[in-house]
Amino acid sequence: MQRKRQLDDSDNAGLRRTRRRIRLRIRNRVGPPTVRLRPVLATGGTVLLVGGALAYTQWPVDRAYEPLAGPGHGRGMSQVGAFDSAQEGWLAERILAHYYPGATLGTVPPTTLAVRLMDQDDAVLDAYADAGARVAGRTLEPGQVAHLTPLADGGANVVVTLGCDGDVLWQTSTADPWIYPLDPNPGRPAEEHLTLCNGRAYRGSLGVATEDGAFRTVNRVDVEDYLLGVVPAEVQANWADKGAGEALRAQAVAARSYALAEQRYPYAQTCDTTDCQVYPGTEKEDPRTAAAVASTAGQVLLRDGHILRSEYSAAPDGGAPADIQTFEVGPRPADLEVARPPADPRTRAAETPSAIDVEYERIGGANSTLGTPLGPEWGLPQNAGTYRLFTNGVIIATPTLGAQVVDFTTLMELIPGTDGLDTLPTETVPTETVPSETVPTETVPSDTVPPGTVPSGGDPGGAPPVEALPRHPAGLPMPPLADPVVPADVPAPVPPPGAAPA
Structure with missing residues (x-):
């Protein structure tokens, strides 16, 4: 007759919440076909090295297999059953052998x-x-x-x-x-x-x-940093205080295997919800689960040399061993992309010069007739290219023409009107401009300045010009505007249709 373990109220509450969401992790099979498991070497519960992996093969000779506490409702390891087994003194390796019979334990490189x-x-x-x-x-x-x-x-x-x-x-x-x-x-x-x-x-x-x-x-x-967030989100870190630290270690191995066997999207292997494994970033990180991750670093479950997509759930009453032949597998450990050695953190990354930077240096930089920069690079309408204002002109860069020095009048033609479209890519350039009144020096909200504003002439003291509105996420305010010296012969921009005269 099997024993039912009485947990304290806090643990019971946590397990009840976990049971309600029973994560079965069953997917449409899209991975490689099932491969036939090779024979494994067994000696009554000992652990042998077989083909470079540790093989956990059968129960101790003094105990026949029986479910811990009922038939179970999930696939793979029951987290509840792992907790009970760990309290009985089972090591993580034995827990994994119980729920994934025939699997082997291998290692992966840093990835x-x-x-x-x-x-x-x-x-x-x-x-x-x-x-x-x-x-x-x-x-x-x-x-x-x-x-x-x-x-x-x-x-x-x-x-x-x-x-x-x-x-x-x-x-x-x-x-x-x-x-x-x-x-x-x-x-x-x-x-x-x-x-x-x-x-x-x-x-x-x-x-x-x-x-x-x-x-x-x-x-x-x-992947080890990832598990620091996953393990305490999938099980309770305080199990380590209840004599069930080995259940946390088993969870770390199962979660590492599941993640590395995944390949769901062209741009990502897995996701961060119960559709995959719960991963809330660093929010739930805990020293107790971090110790479980560190003590199993690199360990994964394998089936015929491939990483096993080791499903697990909060199946109540202990669950039952899985038929791992029904589980999908991922790559071999040797096929994983090995993490590249990181750059020296003390070395600042070299900033890649833009086409405008290259042209500016080519013509002599600050010693050239163009003068000094008046601000950062901004985007042309319709993502047609970029430009940067200088004291005596502008450099515009487009994919078709490269970087060129132009005057302010040319910039005005390119941005608010259509006269300069033959010098830009074929996208339509908006025709809006802003009224010619002086723009205040404080930040201009993005919903008050239409795309395609231009430098304005006037006051020799340097009334701030209106630069072209940068392309940026909706709702972000604009920066303070610079104070360039604008040639006196630059005409004021024409207000958009329907705008009040300046």
Whole structure:
């Protein structure tokens, strides 16, 4: 007659919540066909090295198999049963052998995992780190926030602001749609973690992608760092205080195997919800589950040399051993992409010069007749290219023409009107302009300045010009405007149709 273990009230409450959501993790089979399991070597519960992997093969000779507490409702390891078994003195390896009979235990090299963050679907990625970060080949200082919008070509538009809702500091487009921590090594302190403007923090890098035109956000993270967030979200860290620390170790191995066997999307291997494994970033990290992850580092379950997609659930009453032949498998450990050695964290990433920067240096930089820069690069309407204002002119860069020096009048023709369209790519350029009154020096809200504003002439003291509105996520305010010296012969812009005269 089997024994039922009485847990304290807090544990019972947690398990009841877990049981209600019984995560069966059953998927349509899209992986490789089932392979026939080779014979394994067994000696009554001993652990043997078979073909480079540890084989757990059968129960101790003094105990016949029986379910711990009933038939179970899930597939693979029952977390409730693992808790009971650990309290009875079972090691993690024995728990895994019980629930995945015939599987072997292997190791994987250091590797990273790409995780789709489902709550971020269709949203712009807004993130920062207290210590600073890197994006588009440039370094973000503490207090600066990067906003990434994915492009269809795999790149991203980047806007950097002071704080989540502050002034725009600079913007660009990049072929590398990722925000990186200053130090890419795993196990970094909290001030280096990337934090979304909604407050959730993640280890590793954050990037953007598109799927059928929809925005996606991805966390690329070392698999051991990933497990620091998953294990305490899937089971209770206080099991370590109840004599069930081995259940936490078994959970770490099962979760690592499940994640590395996944390949759900072209841009990410797995997701962060109960459809995959619950992964709330660093929110639930706990030293007790971190110890379980560290003590099993790199260990995965294998079937015929392939990583086993080791399903598990909160099946009540202990569950039952699985037929691992019905589980999908992923790559072999040797086929995983090995994490590249990280760059020296003390070395700041080299900033890639833009086409405008290259042209400016070619003509002599600050010693040229163009003078000094008046601000960062801005985007042309319809993403046709970029431009930058200087004291005596402008450099415009487009994919078809490269970088060219032009005067302010040419810039005015290109941005508000249609006269200059023959010098730009074929996208339609908006015709809106702003009235010619003096623009105040404070931040101009993005909903008050139409795309395609131009420098205005006038006061020799240097009334601030209106630069072309940068392309940026909706709702972000514009930066303070610079004070260039504008040639006196530059005409005032024409107000848009229906605007009140200046």
